Amino acid sequence: MSEQTKDVPLNYEQARAELASVVERLEAGGTSLEESLALWERGEELAVICQRWLDGARARIDATRQDPTG
Template sequence: MSEIEKLSFEEAMRELEATVGKLETGEATLEESIALYERGAALRKHCEARLREAEERVEKITLAANGDPAGTEPAEGL
């Protein structure tokens, strides 16, 4: 498991926002900018995957006849 994969969604989003902020200042060298961009792309991919996982879990919540949550079904692949 990579360092990024170990981050929670919130941690990855904070780091992604900081990375974008550094890129927007324009103060990084070309090499630093490339490294920041690559890390940002990996963080974005991680965040998207975590969101997909959360959406799948929410979709698996089962409802009772009265509309109250009655439990969950295991999501495929989790």
């Protein structure tokens, strides 16, 4: 990931796509231990981002269900 895109928030689809790419690279093997660890750490970050998006979506759905005018 470049420094330019490092601080740009990812939407759910971007985070999920990058996470899938990280998993694919880890499963393919052939990377050094250091690179594998960096990929794993990035994957953990992306999983957290995805979970936050999903939690937010769930909260919005729950709020809509509780609003009788919604």
